[in-house]
Amino acid sequence: MPSVHRCWTRWAEEHGVARERLDQVGYAGRPAGEVVAELLAGRAVDEQLAAVARVQELELADAASGRLLPGVEELLSALPRDRWAVVTAATRTLALRRLSSLGLTVPMLVGAEDVTRGKPDPEAYLRAASRLGVEPARCLVVEDAPAGLAAGRAAGMATLALATTHDPAELCAADVVVSDLTLVRPLVQRDGTVALFVG
Structure with missing residues (x-):
C-alpha cells in the first residue's frame, strides 16, 4: 500500500486532482482505468488513456519498494x-x-x-x-x-x-x-x- 499511495498521490498532483477527491473515489484494490475514468470524467479518451499509462509508469518504477508481510x-x-x-x-x-x-x-x-x-x-x-x-x-x-x-x-x-x-x-x-x-x-x-x- 505505501507504494500504491505514493504513486497515486504523485499522479493526482500531476493531474490537478485534489487529494480529498482521490481518497473519496478510492484507488486501493481497484483497476487504474476505472479510477482514472471516474476522476477524469468528461475529459477526452486520449487524455484518460495517457493518464492510465502514467499511473502504470509510476507504479512499475516503484514496484521493487514493497516488503513481504509477516506470515x-x-x-x-x-x-x-x-x-x-x-x-x-x-x-x-x-x-x-x-x-x-x-x-x-x-x-x-x-x-x-x-x-x-x-x-x-x-x-x-x-x-x-x-x-x-x-x-x-x-x-x-x-x-x-x-x-x-x-x-x-x-x-x-x-x-x-x-x-x-x-x-x-x-x-x-x-x-x-x-x-x-x-x-x-x-x-x-x-x-x-x-x-x-x-x-
Whole structure:
C-alpha cells in the first residue's frame, strides 16, 4: 500500500486532482482505468488513456519498494500450488514485477487484463475459482482492501481481512479480521482441501 499511495498521490498532483477527491473515489484494490475514468470524467479518451499509462509508469518504477508481510512466505509455502491464486486489480506486468521483487512466484494470477469489471465486482474472484476448478462457496478470499472484500463476498466466498493497510473498522464486512498472516495456519487434508486455523 505505501507504494500504491505514493504513486497515486504523485499522479493526482500531476493531474490537478485534489487529494480529498482521490481518497473519496478510492484507488486501493481497484483497476487504474476505472479510477482514472471516474476522476477524469468528461475529459477526452486520449487524455484518460495517457493518464492510465502514467499511473502504470509510476507504479512499475516503484514496484521493487514493497516488503513481504509477516506470515506470507510461511503460509504460501505450506499450501499446495494448485489450490491458490493471486487476484489483483494490477496489470499482470505490474503484479509479477512486485511479486518477483519479493522473491515470490505464483501458480496462477488473475489481473486487470483478465476481467471486464474490477473489484468490488466479483468477476475476478469468480474467474480464479473457475480456473482452480473450485466452487466459489469453497473458496476463501484473503484481502487487505474494502473493495476486494466486497468482491469476495459478492462472489459468495468466505473472506479473511488483513489489517495491514487499512483500519480494522474499514474491514468489518469480512468474516474474520486478523492483524497479519502469522495468525493463520493451514492444514492440508488428504483430499487436497485446505483448512485454515486462525488465532
